Amino acid sequence: MSGPLVEVAGLEVAFGDVRAVRDVSFTIGPGECVALVGESGSGKSVTARTLLGLTGDGADVRAATLRIDGADATGFTERRWRAVRGTKIGYVLQDALVSLDPLRPVGHEIAEALTLHRSLTRAERTARVVELLRAAGVPEPERRARQRPHELSGGLRQRALIASALACDPALLIADEPTTALDVTVQAQILRLLAERRAAGTALLLISHDLAVVAELADRVLVMKDGRVVEEGPVRDVLTAPAHAYTRTLLDAVPSTPKPAPARPPGEVVLAARGLVKDFKDRRAVDDVSFELRAGETLGIVGESGSGKTTTARLVLGLLDPDAGEAAVDGRPWHGLTAKERRELRRHVQVVYQDPLGSFDPRFTVRRVLDEALEVGGAPRRARRDRAVELLERVGLDASVLDRRPLRLSGGQRQRVAIARALAPGPRVLVCDEPVSALDVSVQAQVLDLLAGLQDDLGVAYLFISHHLGVIRRVSDRVLVLKDGRVVEAGDARRVLTEPRADYTRELLAAVPTLPSAEPAH
Template sequence: MMPGPVLDVRELFVSLRQETPIVENVSFSVEEGKTVCIVGESGSGKSIIANAVLGLLPSTQLAITGGDIRFRGDSLRGQSKTTMRDLRGKRISMIFQDPMSALNPVRKIRTQFDEVFSAHRVEPPGGRDLRMRELLDMAHLPDPRRILDSYPFELSGGQRQRIMISMAMALNPDLLIADEPTTALDVTTQAQILHLVEELQRSFATAVLFITHDFGVVAEIADDVVVLRHGRIVEQGGLGDVLKNPRNDYTRTLIGAVPEWRPRFGGLKAVPIVSARSLRKTFKGRFTALDDVAIDLAAGETLGIVGESGSGKSTFAKCLVGMEEPDAGVIAVHGTDIVPLPQFLKRRHRHCMQMVFQDPTAALNPRHTVGRTLMDVARVNGAARGAETDRALSLLDDVKLDRKFLDRFPHELSGGQRQRVCIARALAANPEVLIADEALSALDVSMQREILDLFDDLKKKRGLAILFITHDLRVAAGICDNIVVMRHGKTVAKGTPAEVMATSRHPYVDELLAAIPGQEWFPIGAHPSGYPLPDFART
């Protein structure tokens, strides 16, 4: 072990075009074998700091204008591109947020591992193939030979993220930077990834800089915490100190945004708008996505569909709205089975259901303004000529967006603002049922809280029924009247949240609950005691 911290960031300033500070006076250090979590919302400057460490700031836009970054005692400021290329991957590695974007889609995994070794002119003992298989074994990936001969699109999100971690650890780096590596993963896969990072850290005594917006994740893995807001540190210290005695209101807000586990006890009993019975769907004659699934959804009810990736949640929603046709079963809308009807009649009945998708960036046309997006839907759904603008403005009011956003393009909005536009677009069709398919997974925790509050307000104001699809049982238990838990296309538990989470619950429910991070600090029914939450920190 070498004396001193592995990474030492001192009074760092990063500015936009040498003028506007984006990161201001940030200082922290990461010791060997320790994990420092930088936590904050989108736009707080977390990823900019990570990119500054790696020398990956876009030189035409962002530049380090003050302070220093020291790695193993040596300054990284002003180092040549050749020196930084030698450091990246070999001594400092990074796990990026989206493995599908970070991996080359047209190259097999074996080839991409080869590039790591070739770029640094390293030949592992025993050969590259043996080292690749060792790394995949360490990442608990099944059948390493098959994985190595696969393309990224042939693997699941969790498998792709494990491969990214394996590549990052291929040359035993001194420092591992993990930039939101679990954000888009379901809770069980997230738990596996967090455990894997800890396991590899213990094996190699690696220093870890972990970037996240979720204090549940922080509570699971951090030794020290740096809370960032608008590019400035508002609080830092050991994990216990920050969680037990947060001094800053913003820190309290982030902690308060971790969903509570207070399940509702009363399910709604009303005539359903939509019912499904014995729904089945098989792909390519082999993979069964849905097997005998049934639900009832009534006006004013929030029904949660909970499960891991691949459980059939999204396929079920797509069958309801007509994006997939079921192989068998009944989908009744106001009592009429629409499965055997011709397409034009199905569309007429399905008009009452609208979907909010997981990724708001992909769901919106980048060339259309918010106004055009909303007015087009309003026009198709009967808005009188000349009244489309008023309708669009009214929809912005409904989703609590400023009317000035009418002329903005999607890239000019934050993730939470884009998701509100997607909700407004769904409301433009005057639906009775709003289907939210993992609508929170791409958002930071405070934005998630705002969108959940918005769903609740819209349900009360419009009498909507909401089908809420999520992988997080903790969130579903807090906002849903009834829950259906799915696994491998089957329903394994259903009822009110209190019934689903009762003592005699299904073993798979135990797995989902056990996978939620930070349970030592965020137990069922309570947040950490010892401090008052500010009025604006809703929990």
Template sequence: MSPLLTVEGLTVAFPGVQAVRGASFTLDRGECLAIVGESGSGKSVTARSLVGLAGDRASVKATTLDFDGTDLTGLDERGWRRIRGGRIGLVLQDALVSLDPLRTVGAEITEALRVHRDVPRAAVHDEVVELLTRVGVPEPEVRAGQYPHQLSGGLRQRALIASALAGRPELLIADEPTTALDVTVQARILELLDRLKAEGTALLLISHDLAVVSRLADRVAVMYGGLLVEEGPTREVLDGPRHPYTRALAAAVPSAAARGTRLAPVRHSGPPAGPDGCPFAERCAHADDVCRDTPPPPAPLRCHHPESGPVARAVFIGPEGVFIGPGGRALDEPGAVPPARGAYGTTPGAPDPRAVGHGVSLSGIGDTLLTVTDVTKRYGGREVVRGVSLRVDRGEALGIVGESGSGKTTVARIVLGLAKPDSGSVTFAGEPWSALPERRRRPLRRRIQTIVQDPLGSFDPRHDTGTLLGEALAFAGVPRRERRARALELLERVELPASVAGRRPAELSGGQRQRIAIARALAPEPELLVCDEPVSALDASVQAQILDLLTELRSALALSLLFISHDLGVIHHISDRVAVMKDGEVVETGEATSLLAAPSHPYSRELFAAIPALTRADA
């Protein structure tokens, strides 16, 4: 029997851009294929081409685009409309904007029902309730009458899936279905998709998250620059990636195993490839002229120089050639200093030139820097933070993990002195902090700086990067004539070219913006950096680079970090100690490695179990 969906030689071009270059894959009933790639890789365009929604400006061509005997290439708008929803369903990321905010969830599902199926008016309501029940929405009768903004993220995503299932499609395309969700909610959505798969629905999963993919997909196709570079059974591809890009992607996933190592490969930039060459050649250390000028070998492994074996990782080195592991503690074993030092352009034993001027000293490491004692904060009669006590030592990274609404950000605001605790206290470097009147705290503020998830909103959009950094330096008391030089120094420290100084934040990529945010935070030479979900909005490879940068800066500058994330992998990678928060309380604190390996609180266990890990214990 031929597969449900056969795609051969799919190309999608937009004016001036080749978005998809000859993608071929098949998908059968009850099977899940995942297309993995970073933003701009062409994975979403591929998905949308399958329902004829690649956009008005897209030109879609394919040798074969066969869905259960129907040739999709020859369809007109009317034909597409019969396929869409009825035979192929599409679920987009972030249901808050993917469901019409002005209509009730029930109305959306009803619409989907009535487009394809002749459901009698009297039966519509029952059918809506049944669909909501099927995707695991509690109180479906009530929920059907509610608007998207009245539902939590998880419920919205379920409702969206219910609306996609209304036409009983045989193939469900899920484009980043869990990206905006908390881990436990994400786990439940993945379970739901898994159940649909078991019931015989074919699933095309689009994701940038290898861990999510490993939970659900039977086969994985990795996409880069519009090319499916590697394809195969999930375990084979994830456990033994062979294409250099897949290997970089696998190495970029922060995890326990990756602690103290670089996540992103040392950035390589070669000459760009020709139009037919391998799109990854520019970033690939193995690329040669053959890669750049001739088309890559045919599927499933489209690489001239595939690798094998375990993915190698480089290790960080702190100032004075001492390896500062995550934890800011110098490791004693001489063997811990790996040869990857050369990657940073300095020799072991010499102080890191980038640390000059920052007054780095390793003395005092391990002393208590920040103490939060029994802090409680109420908003509108509700206690969002309840009796939280935390400690951050000099040079240490404390990770706070928890779901949205657990009070993580409020703790960050209290530590930053932006919110006053209702009771309890915060001390910094042994001095009172939260109890200080603002007038006396302001001159000390430079010692605690912050990085947020979306830095764009924290930049004045009319200023260029140089001005933004100049402002931060002025605040730090740097004399005017030195600011320019210091700004360039900061840019170098966050590994950005000096030319960035003349550009505005909106003209930069997400990763570059986050680097600017870090540079700005470093300007006043802080002792503590409060990072609130600093990498959550970034692609895996960019996230890896930013995490690398933070780890490196930490060891170079002996910074302390208060690192907030909902992503356990990230937390595990960067922190020495971890605090787990739930409903405003810290339910558990401990050394990162031991706590994450063996959580004692039931909530931590539930939370950790929900995290899709890249490698399963049973595999």
């Protein structure tokens, strides 16, 4: 076979009035790895789905050229598309954690593609499934094939999905955000697996919002914005010498620079945890965690899923009672307080969640959200409207959002409203639980800048929880590394993230994909 696997020219996809993809052209050659990079809504997933005839009913797809493996696909019937899916092009869906049928063993899921496209005996199929799982790096493939998705970890589920996409040896594998929901060490393993497939001759179309993920794998990269390709070229050139302003914005927004020293020396201790322990049934979620947080500084807590980050947050927020140890805000421990005293203490420690939308009453407008928080802070009714506008301005919004519901705001705006609400009662401490994990990278940078500015102005202390080391590096003065509920390393952020002492911290840091840098590393 010669010539490109996929050849697209002048691709246009529209959903009603919305033009999702505009004049996109690219080719993917055999064994090549091409990356589509962009933020949410940039049209990257729609472009990929077009290659599988999966744009959906409402879509109006036009293209000057759309050739798959040499055949003109512009007039493909559903039947022809089905022959393409799985055999010529394998597709790994976004959301590895929910893309598998929860009621069927994963082996059956993988065997399904074989049943559809290959005539094999039952025994041959079983053998092939085991072989595929083994190739995808799943340990004990015979046993795993008989298990259901909930019995597998996130990384294993993603491996099983990749195995099913590869079942019929497609020449091209499309992976849509293959590592987005995964922990960084697991992400590194999946990227290694994809690199192996590529070395074995499979072409890859990689879709990601994460430039660093792409940097490790791709030969060529296409940067998309609002449905258009704004820049394309070899990955090294694009990432080290971006020609388009938008690519530069994306690159600059990747949080990597360490936090400058705080504007003023940290003040008194505003939040203290001493020997916190919390058990859930048979599992110890938090095991002997201690730290102090001073006014005006940021303590970053980093760890993978299940490391006890969020439970620690809930303990210091007084939403959970520890089984041992104590958490104290402003020198006052939560335990032993009456319900009324607890409520008063809550004003001093506020929280910003990963999912701002879920943290707002769906019936409430922004005005009511802020009004309630101000009421708790003791502001008189008449002063509240002005205070609400003041708060919105503080977080970079204006009064025009007051009467809108959070559902109608963008992700970044929602998180700004959540921050405004948290500031309303005048807290000394803000617990930020993955506050930027659900945001696009450029929005992420804006929110992090906002938080930094607020800290300088207000002297509020942050307990900043994230699984993302780049974000942690950028915001933290000091860092706590959690694993399985225990503190494996703690100390000054620069020291921990550049000269880690614990093996686990080293492992974490090694797993982080990095951007190629134009200048030599310092």
